[in-house]
Structures are given as structure tokens and as C-alpha cells.
Amino acid sequence: MESALSREALSREEIRYLLSCEDKDSEDLIFEAARSMTEKVFKNKVFTYGFVYFSTYCQNNCNFCYYRRSNRIDRYRRTAEEAVEISSALRDAGVNLIDLTMGEDPVAYRNGYEGLLHLVSAVNNAVELPIMVSPGAVIDDALPLLKAAGADWYACYQETHNRELFYRLRIGQDYDRRFDLKKQASSVGMLVEEGIMTGIGETIDDIVDSIMTMRDPSFRQVRVMTFIPQNGVPLVFDRQHRSSELRIMAVLRLTNPDKLIPASLDIEGISGLGPRLNAGANVITSIVPPNRSLAGVAQHELDIDNGHRSPDHIYEVLDGMGYRAATNNEYNSLIKKWTGGGNL
Numbered sequence: 001m002e003s004a005l006s007r008e009a010l011s012r013e014e015i016r017y018l019l020s021c022e023d024k025d026s027e028d029l030i031f032e033a034a035r036s037m038t039e040k041v042f043k044n045k046v047f048t049y050g051f052v053y054f055s056t057y058c059q060n061n062c063n064f065c066y067y068r069r070s071n072r073i074d075r076y077r078r079t080a081e082e083a084v085e086i087s088s089a090l091r092d093a094g095v096n097l098i099d100l101t102m103g104e105d106p107v108a109y110r111n112g113y114e115g116l117l118h119l120v121s122a123v124n125n126a127v128e129l130p131i132m133v134s135p136g137a138v139i140d141d142a143l144p145l146l147k148a149a150g151a152d153w154y155a156c157y158q159e160t161h162n163r164e165l166f167y168r169l170r171i172g173q174d175y176d177r178r179f180d181l182k183k184q185a186s187s188v189g190m191l192v193e194e195g196i197m198t199g200i201g202e203t204i205d206d207i208v209d210s211i212m213t214m215r216d217p218s219f220r221q222v223r224v225m226t227f228i229p230q231n232g233v234p235l236v237f238d239r240q241h242r243s244s245e246l247r248i249m250a251v252l253r254l255t256n257p258d259k260l261i262p263a264s265l266d267i268e269g270i271s272g273l274g275p276r277l278n279a280g281a282n283v284i285t286s287i288v289p290p291n292r293s294l295a296g297v298a299q300h301e302l303d304i305d306n307g308h309r310s311p312d313h314i315y316e317v318l319d320g321m322g323y324r325a326a327t328n329n330e331y332n333s334l335i336k337k338w339t340g341g342g343n344l
């Protein structure tokens, strides 16, 4: 931890040790170090992202996902006008970024991604906030078009960097293509988010590999999320091999002092926010306005309609914990440093 706090690159063995030491005192020290590293760089600021899951249709069949093609669930597809309206409300409520997420919806992909590009550019023109898109494994030609439409970030999660496990999770998808897209997004000037899941049958060494991979400076935001089983999802939660999301998050922070690390409200709702900030997170993702019939990802309903994921409630909770929501100027100047201007 001392090496990490003095910004030395941790070795594979050191990362493995931090992930696997078992006593409670050591764990508390790891969280303390992660929190202090975050505060050194970001003080008590926390960034906030509004989440607009605008299409829950998907052509894929990932076996950990509620929205997989074979799952017989009610789905929705929001129009560009609806996405603009929801995003404007989120902007007015003070979020720093709009996260436009979809499954790999064949309708949005049609005619050279016409529907997707139209929606991104409509939201960009209306809200004038940074935009993150999570459109799935698009063909690489789409990335410069998405950037031109106003997308600053490309989020595309590998979920594991163990190829064999990847092929069991993301049925019929191409590991290298998905990974290379993130490199291409970076090369066209987009910021990139990479992420993994825990509880999917990974080993500690898989997590070590992922942490080594996610150190790459082209990933400016790195996330870990616990797999939560939902109806119609074939993957079974692997308790035995499960690593702690919070521990992984803390080690991600110790190996990535300057990056954004999200605390998703999808896993444990608002009650899971404090422990995640304590483990080094500095972004609250998946802020969803209530009563808009919008879904989350890892748990599709949690804390949405009771308003506990609304911006106002989150600012109140942050305040009570001694943090403060970052201003748009603070967020924009952070990412401008990384993009050299970009779309902002």
C-alpha cells in the first residue's frame, strides 16, 4: 500500500496479495488507503452520471444479462425526443454527464446506426453535457460517427479478461473485436470505460489479469460490479470464487490514482453507496429519475420508482456523508485534460 500511495506501479504479486489477504484489519487498511488516494486527487468531490437506458432490445444472448435475446420480458425503446426530455430533466437536476445505454438493438443499428446517431446527436444538441454511449460492439466505422454526433465516452465492458470465461459469458461474441473497439475509440479521441464483473466464476488470477489490463492509460474510467442473478438469466452466482467487489474496487483505485471509478447504484441501491465511496469510488453512475419507466442494468428495478436513485436524493445522501457533488465545470475540466478539447 505504501508503494501504491507513492505511485509506484504494483507488481502482479502485490496486486494478488492485496486481493487475497483475508483478515479484517488488512481489509480496513486497504479501504483506508484507497479512500485516501482518492481524496488526495479528487478531494471530497463525487461526479454524478444520469442514466438513460433507452432501448432494452438486444440481439445478443449473454448468459449473465436480464436483457438477453432469449429472455421473455417486457422491453421498451425510447424515441430520440423522449431521450432528450429525460436527459434535459437530468441536466436540470445537476448531473455531470448523460449515459446513453442500450442493448445491441438491431433497430438502432439499422442503416448505418441511423437511429442511434440521431438519438445521440439530439441529446447532445439539447443538453450540452458530456455524453457517454454504451451501444455495444458496433462496427469500428461507427466510432468516429458517434464522436461526431457528440459522444465523448465509449463504454464497452469486457467483463473478464479470461478468454475462455468470456466465451462462456458472451455467447457467440468475439473477444478481440470487443477489446480492439476500445482501442479504436481511444484512437479517434473518445474516452473509454472498461469494466469487469465478479461472481461469474472468475479466479483471483483472472482478477489480477484484469487489474493489470485496466491499468492501461487509455481506460479513463474503470468499473467492477457484482453479478446479480435475475429471472431468466442462466448464469449462477459463483459464491465460492466470488471476490469482493469492494476489495477489487479498492485495488483498482490503488493502481489507478487519477481515474474515474464508478459506484453503481444497480447492485445494492442507495444503501451500497457509502461502502463504495469508502473503497475508492468517485463517480455515481446509474442515477435514474423515478416514474419514467426506465430500467437499470444489473437489477432492473432496484430503488428506481421509490425515487432513491433520483439526483436530489443522491445529493442529500452525499451531503450527509461529507462528500459534495462536483460541478459541471469541475467535471468538464477534468475530461478536457484527457481529450485536449474534444466535443465539450
Ligand code: SF4
Pocket: 058, 059, 060, 061, 062, 065, 066, 067, 068, 069, 102, 103, 104, 136
Ligand atoms: S450484456 Fe449487453 S450485449 Fe449482452 S445481452 Fe445484455 S444487453 Fe445484450
